[in-house]
Amino acid sequence: MDLGLQGKVALVTAASKGLGKAIAWELAREGCRVAICAREQTTLDATAEEIRHATGAEVLALPCNVTQADQIDRLVASAQARFGRIDILVNNAGGPPTGSFAIFDDAAWQRALDLNLMSAVRLCRAVLPGMKERGWGRIINSTSVMVKQPEEGFVLSTAARAGLVGMAKTIAAEYAAAGITVNNVCPGYTLTDRVRALAESRMAAEGRSYEEVLADYAAEIPAGRLGRPEELAALVVFLASERASYITGATIPVDGGYCRALL
Ligand SMILES: NC(=O)c1ccc[n+]([C@@H]2O[C@H](COP(=O)([O-])OP(=O)(O)OC[C@H]3O[C@@H](n4cnc5c(N)ncnc54)[C@H](OP(=O)(O)O)[C@@H]3O)[C@@H](O)[C@H]2O)c1
Structure with a gap:
């Protein structure tokens, strides 16, 4: 199946390891030029080199802590300066600490919201005007299966990601007529x-x-x-593609059947 991704520009955050790395890799394999970020430079550079070597794609490694608004501005500006635009944004981040509700104070909640909600808010705000101008864009948020089936101990993660799903559903409708789709993928245990x-x-x-x-x-x-990281990446690449042009506002688990909910 031709996914129509040749020459597209993708920005994948938190991508030096794990799920983000697998997503960046698969997008590169489909012919995208890819910008990736993470906080620690050495692993990030090694990952970029690994993907370049394996796929022949252009891969730009940009250090960025996605909890920091000024670093997000620099990240988007650098990716746009190098590639001219961003067609595909994959919002991914680290995970907040686990534990029972009673142990988390306001500061812990704020850190979780900055990590798993505000990072995506800021990144979407930065890329949407360009996507709208060009009449084409894909935003895919990597969340967690717990937005469908919450589990004890993951209160920070689930609450922040549920907010992100709410934002995505809302802006999916707002931008649908502009050729921009906004979807969420929900990794299970991977x-x-x-x-x-x-x-x-x-x-x-x-x-x-x-x-x-x-x-x-x-x-x-x-x-x-x-799960294997590339099993999540396969869905992300499809949602990023031309073939998924009529899928927007969806929240889709990749979890081996873990989630028992109907919706
Ligand atoms: N794996 C699963 O089973 C699973 C299931 C559901 C949800 N999730 C969620 O999916 C996300 C990715 O998980 P993973 O399993 O791929 O984790 P991972 O293997 O530990 O990789 C995390 C990646 O995120 C980067 N990162 C962490 N904090 C960052 C920040 N503030 N700014 C920029 N980059 C940051 C890390 O690099 P640096 O440390 O260098 O920044 C690394 O590249 C997490 O939010 C996790 O909670 C994972």
Whole structure:
């Protein structure tokens, strides 16, 4: 299937590792020029080089902490200066701490909102005028399956991401006639460094092996295994494509059947 992505320009945030990296990689493979960001430069540069080498695509590595408004402005300006425009924005970020509701004060809530909601608000605000002018754009927010099926301990993440889904649904309607689609993808448990770290903290707390903890996660998933980052990336690339021109305002899980909700 020709996805029509050759020559498009994509900005993928939080993409030196894990889900963001897989998304940037697949977009590059489809012929996009890709700008990626993360906070730590060495891994970011290594990832950009890895993707360039594997795909032959132009990959621009720009350090940026997406919680900082001024850094987002610089990120978008640098990507536009190099590539002339941004056609596809993939909003991804790190995850906030887990824990019960009672332990988080206002500062913790504000950090989570800056990380998983305001980053996307600011990035959308920066790229939408150009997309509207050109009559074409794709925005894909990577959220979590917990926006459909909340789970104990993830209150900061779920509340911030639910806000993002609300924003996306609203602006999807506002920009649909301008040829811009806005969608959310919802990763379920997917094997990345973040999930390895969550598993390691459970190992320490519960005195069990890594394999036992991963088997616990897998037992909750009808597919019987955790996801692979490229399985989320495949959906993102499709939503970014010409072929997905009539899909907007959707919130789609990639979770091996984990979410039991009807909608
Ligand atoms: N993996 C899963 O099963 C899963 C499921 C549902 C939702 N999620 C969510 O998906 C997102 C990505 O998770 P992942 O599993 O891919 O994590 P990961 O493997 O730990 O990768 C996180 C990436 O985000 C970057 N990053 C973190 N904070 C950032 C910031 N403030 N500004 C810019 N870049 C930042 C990291 O680089 P630096 O540290 O250098 O900045 C790294 O490149 C997280 O929000 C996570 O909560 C993951």
